[in-house]
Amino acid sequence: MSTKLENIVVKFGGEAGEGLMTAGFIAAKYFQRTGLFVFAENDYPSLIRGGHNTFTVRANTEKIYALDGKVDILIALDKRSVLEHINELSANSVVIFDKKLEGELSQIFTNKNIYPVPVPLTQHSAELGDLIYSNQIAIGSLIGLIGGKLEILSTILKEKFSSKKEEILEKNLAAATFGYDFVKMHFKEPFELPIKEQKKNYYLLDGNDAVCLASIKAGVKLVAEYPMSPSSSILHWMAAHSQDYGIVVKQTEDEIAAINYVLGAAYAGVRAMTATSGGGFSLMTEALGNAGLAEIPCVIVEVQRAGPSTGLPTYTDQADLLFVINASQGEFPRIVCMPGDPAEAFYETFNVWNMAELVQTPAIILLDKYLGESFQTVEIKTDNLVVKRGLLQTDQEMENAKQFLRHKITPSGISPRSIPGQKNGLYVASSYEHDESGYSSEDPLNRVMQIDKRARKLSAINPQLYQPVFFGPATAPLLVVSWGSSKGVILEALKHLNRQNIPIRYMHIKYAIPFATDTVKEALVSASKSIIFEGNSTAQMRSYIRQKTGILIENVCLKYDARPFQVEQVVNEIKKLYQSQ
Amino acid sequence: MVELSQLHEPTHTITWCPGCGNFSILAALKKAIVDCNLEPHNTVIVSGIGCGGKIPHFIKTYGFESLHGRALAAASGIKLANHKLEVIVVGGDGDGYGIGANHFIHASRRNYDMTYIVQNNQIYGLTTGQASPTSEKSMKTKSTPFGVIEQPINPIALALAAGATFIARGFSGDLTHLSNLISQGIKHKGFAFIDVFQPCVIWNHINTFEYFRKKCYKLEQTDYKPNDKFEAFRKAFETDKLPIGVFYQEQRPTYEDELPQLSTSPLVKQPIDNIDIQKTLEKYL
Numbered sequence: 001m002s003t004k005l006e007n008i009v010v011k012f013g014g015e016a017g018e019g020l021m022t023a024g025f026i027a028a029k030y031f032q033r034t035g036l037f038v039f040a041e042n043d044y045p046s047l048i049r050g051g052h053n054t055f056t057v058r059a060n061t062e063k064i065y066a067l068d069g070k071v072d073i074l075i076a077l078d079k080r081s082v083l084e085h086i087n088e089l090s091a092n093s094v095v096i097f098d099k100k101l102e103g104e105l106s107q108i109f110t111n112k113n114i115y116p117v118p119v120p121l122t123q124h125s126a127e128l129g130d131l132i133y134s135n136q137i138a139i140g141s142l143i144g145l146i147g148g149k150l151e152i153l154s155t156i157l158k159e160k161f162s163s164k165k166e167e168i169l170e171k172n173l174a175a176a177t178f179g180y181d182f183v184k185m186h187f188k189e190p191f192e193l194p195i196k197e198q199k200k201n202y203y204l205l206d207g208n209d210a211v212c213l214a215s216i217k218a219g220v221k222l223v224a225e226y227p228m229s230p231s232s233s234i235l236h237w238m239a240a241h242s243q244d245y246g247i248v249v250k251q252t253e254d255e256i257a258a259i260n261y262v263l264g265a266a267y268a269g270v271r272a273m274t275a276t277s278g279g280g281f282s283l284m285t286e287a288l289g290n291a292g293l294a295e296i297p298c299v300i301v302e303v304q305r306a307g308p309s310t311g312l313p314t315y316t317d318q319a320d321l322l323f324v325i326n327a328s329q330g331e332f333p334r335i336v337c338m339p340g341d342p343a344e345a346f347y348e349t350f351n352v353w354n355m356a357e358l359v360q361t362p363a364i365i366l367l368d369k370y371l372g373e374s375f376q377t378v379e380i381k382t383d384n385l386v387v388k389r390g391l392l393q394t395d396q397e398m399e400n401a402k403q404f405l406r407h408k409i410t411p412s413g414i415s416p417r418s419i420p421g422q423k424n425g426l427y428v429a430s431s432y433e434h435d436e437s438g439y440s441s442e443d444p445l446n447r448v449m450q451i452d453k454r455a456r457k458l459s460a461i462n463p464q465l466y467q468p469v470f471f472g473p474a475t476a477p478l479l480v481v482s483w484g485s486s487k488g489v490i491l492e493a494l495k496h497l498n499r500q501n502i503p504i505r506y507m508h509i510k511y512a513i514p515f516a517t518d519t520v521k522e523a524l525v526s527a528s529k530s531i532i533f534e535g536n537s538t539a540q541m542r543s544y545i546r547q548k549t550g551i552l553i554e555n556v557c558l559k560y561d562a563r564p565f566q567v568e569q570v571v572n573e574i575k576k577l578y579q580s581q
Numbered sequence: 582m583v584e585l586s587q588l589h590e591p592t593h594t595i596t597w598c599p600g601c602g603n604f605s606i607l608a609a610l611k612k613a614i615v616d617c618n619l620e621p622h623n624t625v626i627v628s629g630i631g632c633g634g635k636i637p638h639f640i641k642t643y644g645f646e647s648l649h650g651r652a653l654a655a656a657s658g659i660k661l662a663n664h665k666l667e668v669i670v671v672g673g674d675g676d677g678y679g680i681g682a683n684h685f686i687h688a689s690r691r692n693y694d695m696t697y698i699v700q701n702n703q704i705y706g707l708t709t710g711q712a713s714p715t716s717e718k719s720m721k722t723k724s725t726p727f728g729v730i731e732q733p734i735n736p737i738a739l740a741l742a743a744g745a746t747f748i749a750r751g752f753s754g755d756l757t758h759l760s761n762l763i764s765q766g767i768k769h770k771g772f773a774f775i776d777v778f779q780p781c782v783i784w785n786h787i788n789t790f791e792y793f794r795k796k797c798y799k800l801e802q803t804d805y806k807p808n809d810k811f812e813a814f815r816k817a818f819e820t821d822k823l824p825i826g827v828f829y830q831e832q833r834p835t836y837e838d839e840l841p842q843l844s845t846s847p848l849v850k851q852p853i854d855n856i857d858i859q860k861t862l863e864k865y866l
Contacts, residue, residue, distance in 0.1 A: 032866070159864075203865035213862060219853025222661055241861065246842045246851055248661045253687040257654040260647065260684075264627070264658025267645055268666070269849040272658065290648050380862060387854045419849065420643040420659070420666050423622045428637045428644030431630065439593055439638055440646075 002147060002189040003092065007060045010073045010142065011088070013081025017049040020077060022160075023135035024055025027142060028375055029156050031059035032204040034148070035196025039064050039488070040375040041564075046229065046313040052080055061194060065341065065376065065488035068567040072191065073145065075138045077121070079104060089114060094190050096141050098122050098134070115190055117141065117183060124178055133175035140179025147192040150180050201379050207371035207485075210342040211275070211301055212237040213380075214349035216245050219387050220299075221270035223249045224261035226280060229313045230369040231303040234275040255280035259287040259300065266291075266298045267429050269392070269419035271353060275301035278320045279310065285327040291362040292332025294429040295407065295415070295454065297390075299349075299356055304368035306562035315562035316369035318484055318535030322544065324364045325512055331451065333458045335363035336512040340469075340487030343378035345371065348510060350385050351465055358390040359457040360417060366512075368535070370564040371485035391416045398422040405436040409449055413456030458514050466511035467519055476503040478578055479527030481553060483509040483541050486533050486565055493570035502578050512544060521549040531555035531577055533565060585615050593638045602753035602779035602790075603633050606700055609756050610669070611640060613763035624667045627656040629676035632707045633700035633779070636671045650681030653688040653697065660693050663847040664837040667767065668695040675705050678714040678734045689743035689772055694835040696766040696773045699736065700753075702781035703788050710784035720787060736776045737817035737828055741810060747773035748813065748829040752797050753780070754790050758825065765827065771835050778823070793823070800826030 010027055014020040021042060028040040036059040044053040058067050070090035076082045076097040082105055089095070091113050097105060099118040109116045119141050125133035136157070143153050153176055161169040205213075212234055215223075223242075225235040235251065242249040252258045258274045265272035276284065281302045291298055304320045306312035325336055337352050339345040349365055356363040393401070393416050401418070406427040408415040415436075418425025427438040433450060435441040472494060482490055487508045497504050507523050509516075524530055524545070532542050532553045537560040546552050557573045559565050588611050597603045614624065624642040628634040630649035637644025643666075647655040656670045677685050677699045688697070704722065705711040711724035715736065719728040740748045747769040751759035759777060766773030778797070780790050800807070800816070805824075807813065813829040837843050 198866065203862060205865050209865070213858055216861070217856055217858045219856055221848040221851065221853070222658065224658065243841060244861070245856065246848070248840060248842055248848060250657075250661065252654070253683050256651065257657075257684055257687070260651040260654030261658035261661070263647070264645065264655035264660075265662035265848075266658075267655075268625075268659045268662035270662040271853065272662070286648055287651065382858060382862070419663075420625045421623055421663060421849070426622060426641060426643055428646055430644075430646040431648045432646060438644075440635070 002192045004192050005072070006194070007069065008058070008073070008146070008191065008193055009067065009069055009071045010057045010075065011071045011085060012055040012075045012077070013085055014053060014077030015049070016044060016047055016051045016053050018077055019132050019135045020053050021055055023139055024057060025375070026139055026156055026160065028057045028204060030143065030148065030153055031057065032377055033152050033156065033198060034193070035198045036061060036193070037064050037377045038204055038375065039066055041067055041370070042373060044314055052084065054085070059193070061196070065491040066567060068492045073142060075142060077134060077138065082108065086112070092190070094145060096138055096145070117145065117187055119179060119182055125175060128171050128175055133171055136172045136175035137179035140176035141183045144180040144183035145187065145190055147189055149195060150177065201381055202377050203380050204375050204377050205342040205346070205380070206373050206375045207339065207342050207345045207367045208233045208303065208373065209237055210345035211349045211365060211367070214346045215273060215299070215353065216241065216247070217382060217385055218350050218353035219271050220273050221247050222262065222265040222272040223247060223274070224252050224258040224272070225274050226252055226255045226258050226276065228277045228280045230305055230372050231275040231277050231301060233373070234301060255283040256287065259284040262298045263287055263291055263296050266296045267294070267419070273299040273301065275303065277303050277305045278307045278323070281320070281324065281327070288334070288362055289328035289330055289332060290431045292328070292334060292454065293330070293431060293433065295360040296429065297356040297360050297362070299353060299363050299365065301365045301367065303372040304366065312562045314369065316485070316535065316564055317560065317562055318368055318486070319537070319540070319560070320366065321483070321512065321536070321540045324366055325544065332454055333359065333361045334513055335361065336366060337363065338366045338484040338510060338512060339371070340484060340508050340510065341371070341378060342376050343380060344510065346380055354388045355461050355465065357392065358388065359414060359460055360390065361454070361457060366484060368485050376488070390414065393418050393422065393425065395422055398425045401425060406438045407434060407436045407450065407453070409436060409453050412460050413453040414460055461514055463514070463516065466514045467516045468510060469508045470523070471506040471508070472504045474505060476505040477528040477581070478504050478574070479523060479530040480504055480506045480574060481509065481530060481532040481541070482534065486535060489565040489567055489570055490533060492567045493574065496567070496571045497574060502575065504574060509541065515548050517548050520545060521551060524549065524551045524553065529555065529577060529581065531557060531574065533557045533570060535559050535565070583615055583618055583620060585611060587621060588614060588640050588642070590639055590641050595639055596635065597632060598783050600782040601632070602702060602781065603636070603700060605753045605756045606633070606698070606759065606777055606779060607636060607639055609760035609763055610636070610671070610698065612760040613767060614640070614642070616760070616764045617767045619667050619767070623665070624669065625659055627652050627659065627668060627670045629672035629681060631673035631676050633671060633673045634676065650676050650679070651684065652676065653681060653684040656695055657688060657691070657693055660695055660837065661848065663849045664694070664843055665847050669767070670695060670697045672699060673706070674699060674701040674703060674715045675713045678736060682714070686739070686743045689740055689745035689774065691836045692744065692746055692771045692833055694770055694772070694837060696763065696775070698763065698775045698777060700779040701736065701776050702779045702785055704781050704785040706781050706784055717787060722784070735817055738814055740774045741813055741817060741829060745774045746771035746831050746833050747827070749775045749827045750778070750825045751775055752778045752793050752825050754793055755825070758799065762827070769830065771833060796823045797825050798822050800824045800828070
């Protein structure tokens with residue numbers, strides 16, 4: 001009799017270069033195709049071959065936002081994976097591993113309530129001609145053990161390997177079928193997962209791809225980037241889609257070039273962006289100020305990794321918040337957005353493009369490795385997305401323009417914007433302070449007027465667009481605060497607390513600039529206790545909120561081991577605080 | 582036809598020192614724009630920071646006065662966004678061979694269709710007289726009171742090695758010759774690089790107008806042919822006498838030519854208001 005599950009956690013473990021990430025992703029896709037909600041997260045060191053990688057997939061019949069719970073099935077492509085993760089296994093768990101390790105591992109399994117499933121991974125993949133097929137044998141085995149459908153897996157494999165040689169696809173299919181048949185023949189079926197109709201408009205996306213899709217929808221035309229983990233998948237994605245969507249994607253000589261390409265292209269009238277991580281963003285800071293001063297709209301995606309310096313290139317952190325808020329000398333308006341999941345990354349990226357052009361200033365989208373590279377089933381609808389280009393002048397409008405002043409002082413601070421090629425719109429975009437025409441000026445009165453003009457612009461953004469998101473009853477005495485990617489783990493924690501009848505109000509802050517000061521202040525004042533969760537060691541958002549509202553959030557939970565929050569930890573912290581009331 | 586008077590910016594005071602070599606570079610550039618009949622609204626002059634970086638304010642076209650050293654990067658973005666624009670980049674030796682040297686190398690090899698003029702006065706002027714990447718060995722400056730220790734950069738050889746397709750040197754003491762080189766650079770399809778000897782009358786008392794008048798000779802008045810890279814290298818290392826004129830020219834497809842995305846119209850002319858991403862989105866089902 002197999003156990004019927006509504007939730008499953010599957011972990012893949014193995015060396016880098018064994019194709020484990022692909023295998024894990026295929027498993028995630030399988031669950032997605034069977035109508036389940038999926039969350040998947042990877043963990044890998046900064047190297048190409050060897051080392052220890054994991055890919056963990058959770059699937060559930062209801063919406064999920066993060067990993068939670070013990071591992072039900074461990075797919076161990078090497079011995080180390082068994083040794084390292086054996087304590088993460090649930091009671092009645094399954095371990096799929098290479099049959100050749102049976103002797104060495106049998107001792108470990110006997111003392112635990114584990115159902116061992118040895119499969120001849122290396123032996124059979126060697127027969128197929130390459131050890132890489134071990135992955136597909138393992139996935140076939142997985143699908144076999146959960147009462148899954150081989151046809152669904154085959155379809156995914158066909159899509160995945162459609163661009164490869166026929167033989168490669170055939171071997172992958174053969175490997176998956178072998179794994180499936182092998183477990184069917186030799187083992188009982190421990191679990192059964194429901195197979196449902198796939199829901200419309202639900203996609204399995206990671207944060208980086210969500211930003212790419214939204215930027216394409218928003219009409220990005222130039223992407224200039226220098227590779228840097230964990231932002232590089234944006235460069236790869238954009239390059240792969242550049243011809244389909246008619247965009248130019250340039251890998252530049254360094255990050256300084258990348259941002260200056262973006263400034264040039266945006267000045268010339270196209271939507272232009274770059275993506276990087278903290279180190280690359282450090283190199284871009286001078287040009288960020290240039291964009292602010294010369295009023296050039298553009299988008300910079302900063303996918304945080306653990307710093308400072310080279311830091312931990314493939315691990316996550318939320319420690320660049322105050323840096324991106326304050327980066328570059330002098331004062332100028334900027335937009336700083338911190339989406340919490342791939343759906344928000346999609347919608348807010350689209351909004352940010354419009355905001356940047358409305359107020360003619362640079363915008364920063366702050367992701368992190370955890371959000372950028374974790375997959376989640378999210379709903380995306382593109383119907384109501386409208387590109388708005390602010391006061392960018394059309395050729396027709398400029399045809400009869402007289403005495404055009406690019407930096408004209410206006411009540412909103414926003415001035416009409418011409419682009420090269422338009423008659424009557426000639427001006428110099430300058431990195432120097434300038435007068436209304438764009439000509440360099442050191443006049444003190446002009447200086448004050450231009451500073452004030454630029455600062456005023458942010459008020460033109462509709463406040464509805466940058467409000468925090470609230471969850472739970474507004475009357476709950478305890479307010480939980482977070483920003484960016486911590487959202488998912490906290491939402492999962494709230495499910496537990498809800499079941500335990502602990503009422504919580506949760507405020508997820510999406511924008512640091514513009515900042516919804518009044519809303520945040522009101523929420524903090526009306527709560528009797530508050531706690532903030534942040535992935536840094538100095539509680540940066542807490543400082544920022546205090547600076548903006550004058551209120552100090554009294555409780556903090558900080559995580560700076562370069563790993564994302566865990567649901568259990570969040571639940572415990574909140575419960576502790578709740579019980580101390 | 583564009584006329585010289587159209588390029589004039591009557592309200593912008595030129596702030597260079599009296600006798601500065603930049604005046605004739607400005608005049609030569611204006612003359613080249615007229616000679617090549619470039620429309621001011623379809624021309625962008627991009628500069629970096631330094632004395633010569635102020636040049637976009639003194640010619641009535643579109644302009645982009647970028648950060649120190651970043652002119653070529655900004656210009657590359659402009660060119661990719663709208664490759665129908667005429668893009669002319671102007672900057673000093675500190676800007677292009679020091680802080681921005683990386684961009685110089687890579688813009689050269691990419692062969693964007695643009696013209697890059699370097700006002701090479703072998704000194705940092707605007708920051709009041711420090712050594713530059715082209716300051717001669719042993720030259721005493723504020724930052725090298727005991728003399729420059731390292732070798733100067735050889736801009737011509739560097740451009741040759743990096744893959745620029747039009748490489749020339751002018752002298753700001755010979756306006757007509759320089760203007761003609763700039764015109765050739767503008768007409769050249771690809772990355773045209775023109776290094777210009779530009780005496781700084783305040784901070785550089787070695788490489789003066791007098792110095793260059795004695796040492797310069799014109800390549801076109803010899804039997805030199807600018808079509809052989811190895812010969813061009815030989816010329817680039819002549820120091821007793823200093824050749825000016827075109828060192829090297831070749832035809833190679835530009836970066837823009839190789840992009841199918843630009844084959845129908847410039848990026849900036851492509852509509853973006855209703856892009857359908859559904860097909861791509863469905864890959865995530």
